[in-house]
Amino acid sequence: MEIVKVNLGRRSYSIHLGEKLSQVGRIVKELDIGKKILLVSDSKVFRYYGETVKKSLEKQGCGVFVAKIPPGEKYKSLNQAIKLYEKCVRTKLERGSAILALGGGVINDLAGFVAATYLRGINFIALPTTLLAQVDASIGGKVGVDLSQAKNLVGSFYQPGAVLIDSETLKTLPSREIKNGLSEVVKYGIIKDKSLFEYLEKNLEKIKKLDISSLQRIIEKSVRIKAGIVSRDEREEEGEREILNFGHTIGHSIETAGDYRNYRHGEAVSIGMLKATEIAVAMHLCPSDLLLRIEKLLRRIGLSTRIEKISKRKIYQGLFLDKKKRGGKLHFILPRELGDVFICENVPFHLIRKVLQK
Numbered sequence: 405m406e407i408v409k410v411n412l413g414r415r416s417y418s419i420h421l422g423e424k425l426s427q428v429g430r431i432v433k434e435l436d437i438g439k440k441i442l443l444v445s446d447s448k449v450f451r452y453y454g455e456t457v458k459k460s461l462e463k464q465g466c467g468v469f470v471a472k473i474p475p476g477e478k479y480k481s482l483n484q485a486i487k488l489y490e491k492c493v494r495t496k497l498e499r500g501s502a503i504l505a506l507g508g509g510v511i512n513d514l515a516g517f518v519a520a521t522y523l524r525g526i527n528f529i530a531l532p533t534t535l536l537a538q539v540d541a542s543i544g545g546k547v548g549v550d551l552s553q554a555k556n557l558v559g560s561f562y563q564p565g566a567v568l569i570d571s572e573t574l575k576t577l578p579s580r581e582i583k584n585g586l587s588e589v590v591k592y593g594i595i596k597d598k599s600l601f602e603y604l605e606k607n608l609e610k611i612k613k614l615d616i617s618s619l620q621r622i623i624e625k626s627v628r629i630k631a632g633i634v635s636r637d638e639r640e641e642e643g644e645r646e647i648l649n650f651g652h653t654i655g656h657s658i659e660t661a662g663d664y665r666n667y668r669h670g671e672a673v674s675i676g677m678l679k680a681t682e683i684a685v686a687m688h689l690c691p692s693d694l695l696l697r698i699e700k701l702l703r704r705i706g707l708s709t710r711i712e713k714i715s716k717r718k719i720y721q722g723l724f725l726d727k728k729k730r731g732g733k734l735h736f737i738l739p740r741e742l743g744d745v746f747i748c749e750n751v752p753f754h755l756i757r758k759v760l761q762k
């Protein structure tokens with residue numbers, strides 16, 4: 405068991421790695437928060453792990469209320485948030501009470517958003533059960549819901565009181581979801597940690613077979629990287645947090661252009677990372693063998709490396725909708741070498757069109 409700290413000025417919180425979900429009661433007790441808990445989960449995840457979590461909390465004398473949401477991104481909505489607020493009122497949650505999120509990124513963001521806003525903020529604890537949520541969504545405090553116009557349009561920065569990562573839960577995760585999370589792990593390797601990238605290259609077969617110690621190793625490395633970045637730039641104001649968007653400029657546009665039906669987030673980011681690297685190579689900012697090496701790893705994982713069934717023109721146009729949101733400049737995170745990226749604001753438009761056409 406390892407503890408990684410996220411330090412935010414006067415506040416800090418712990419990420420408990422390699423901890424069992426059955427230990428959640430003890431962790432809640434140590435936090436010394438109220439004994440009333442709303443456990444939010446998706447119905448599929450709850451079927452696997454709900455009772456373990458509930459029992460562990462009850463053993464410590466907590467009163468546990470459960471809210472089950474159907475699985476799926478479409479439930480990361482204001483409608484579901486309202487239903488959760490109503491449940492908070494009915495169960496008389498108070499400022500000292502806590503919301504626990506048991507599930508993937510959808511549950512993390514939705515339950516975190518309700519915790520951030522109900523009574524102007526109650527305690528929040530994350531119990532992520534997908535690889536993507538364990539290495540990314542549960543760390544860093546971005547919470548929110550989607551609107552019909554776009555994803556993550558309403559939200560806040562709201563840090564949890566603790567995060568408990570039980571990697572054994574990944575044993576029940578479908579392989580497409582494992583790949584989805586691995587895409588973000590590859591990203592961490594490229595932006596900050598050459599040794600993580602090399603570890604993936606060497607141990608991919610074990611990881612794909614869900615060997616727990618290899619999974620724990622990549623989760624720990626990823627969590628340390630994200631926790632470090634968030635500790636230095638909590639609200640994406642200093643520039644450093646923006647490097648987490650490597651592969652996401654084009655990736656987001658691919659997701660939006662495909663109406664979130666064709667590609668999972670990690671799959672779109674996989675293509676986005678390749679396109680960003682192609683741009684860097686074309687601008688003579690990084691060597692072409694880096695592109696080949698990244699592409700090889702993504703292919704071995706089984707991630708998408710090509711845009712299919714989506715209009716490339718739509719993806720290109722989507723980039724400029726995103727641009728408006730960022731004060732008029734289109735930002736790309738480009739690699740120099742493994743473990744080293746930088747923010748580039750002057751990628752020529754013709755080059756973007758060219759790499760999208762490939």
Ligand SMILES: NC(=O)c1ccc[n+]([C@@H]2O[C@H](COP(=O)([O-])OP(=O)(O)OC[C@H]3O[C@@H](n4cnc5c(N)ncnc54)[C@H](O)[C@@H]3O)[C@@H](O)[C@H]2O)c1
Binds near residue numbers: 509533535541584669
């Ligand atoms: N807050 C952040 O910083 C941040 C970062 C990245 C992504 N996100 C958000 O995360 C969301 C995507 O998260 P996700 O990929 O985890 O998807 P998800 O929450 O929809 O989970 C994917 C699927 O896996 C199932 N599942 C979850 N855990 C399981 C387990 N252990 N065993 C079996 N099945 C399990 C779920 O029921 C669901 O069907 C998006 O909404 C995205 O915007 C947020």
Ligand SMILES: [Zn+2]
Binds near residue numbers: 673
């Ligand atoms: Zn991402």
